[in-house]
Amino acid sequence: MNLNLNKFLSQLNPVPTNFGACWLCCLRAELSAGLCQTCYGDLPRLAPQPLVADHEHTRLWLAALAYQQPVERWIHDFKFNGISGLSSHMAPLLAAQAVKVYQHEQLYLPEVLVPVPLSERRWLHRGYNQSQLLAAELSKILAIPLQEPLNKRHTGENHRLTASQRRHNLAEAFYWREPLLAKRVAIIDDVITSGATVEAMAAVLRQEPCLVDAWGLAYTLPPSA
Numbered sequence: 001m002n003l004n005l006n007k008f009l010s011q012l013n014p015v016p017t018n019f020g021a022c023w024l025c026c027l028r029a030e031l032s033a034g035l036c037q038t039c040y041g042d043l044p045r046l047a048p049q050p051l052v053a054d055h056e057h058t059r060l061w062l063a064a065l066a067y068q069q070p071v072e073r074w075i076h077d078f079k080f081n082g083i084s085g086l087s088s089h090m091a092p093l094l095a096a097q098a099v100k101v102y103q104h105e106q107l108y109l110p111e112v113l114v115p116v117p118l119s120e121r122r123w124l125h126r127g128y129n130q131s132q133l134l135a136a137e138l139s140k141i142l143a144i145p146l147q148e149p150l151n152k153r154h155t156g157e158n159h160r161l162t163a164s165q166r167r168h169n170l171a172e173a174f175y176w177r178e179p180l181l182a183k184r185v186a187i188i189d190d191v192i193t194s195g196a197t198v199e200a201m202a203a204v205l206r207q208e209p210c211l212v213d214a215w216g217l218a219y220t221l222p223p224s225a
């Protein structure tokens with residue numbers, strides 16, 4: 001697996017224009033984050049505070065958007081339909097949310113952004129790591145370095161498993177690629193659902209003395225929310 005090629009390709013990643021039309025309703029309009037004013041205003045934004053969640057290895061979780069339509073469709077295009085450049089539209093939403101949450105909590109921003117790695121098999125299939133692209137854009141906006149200290153083994157189709165099966169599967173999935181260069185870390189993911197992925201990563205990262213937060217572009221609200 002040539003990770004330098006991954007980095008090289010992500011730097012070439014063009015900002016997709018959708019021919020001047022909104023990504024969600026396809027109407028031609030003045031666009032913010034690639035969306036018309038109506039779609040941009042209707043995004044299901046989350047309050048600028050940490051997500052209430054059960055964390056064992058992370059300090060806080062935050063996300064910009066609720067994972068529901070039309071965000072699901074937007075992220076599906078980003079992740080599965082090859083429109084990798086949507087990262088440049090999406091990252092500013094997450095960057096703004098992160099700054100607000102850290103101000104709200106009176107915390108320092110992390111020293112390094114760590115995208116959730118893809119297994120080699122998944123990367124070869126998709127051609128890019130959507131979390132790495134989001135993290136690269138966030139890194140530019142927030143002037144926080146990106147580091148990829150972990151690799152991931154292929155663990156099969158996790159989205160078909162229960163939360164406890166996922167946790168079991170993920171416990172062995174992440175392993176060190178290079179030493180961590182910071183003490184305050186934010187894991188970057190496109191969608192945080194059960195949090196099993198970020199918790200499994202944080203468990204490995206915390207083998208080094210560090211504080212780990214988790215940022216997702218979107219968050220799957222639990223059924224009770």
Ligand SMILES: [Zn+2]
Nearest residue numbers: 022025036039
């Ligand atoms: Zn629209």
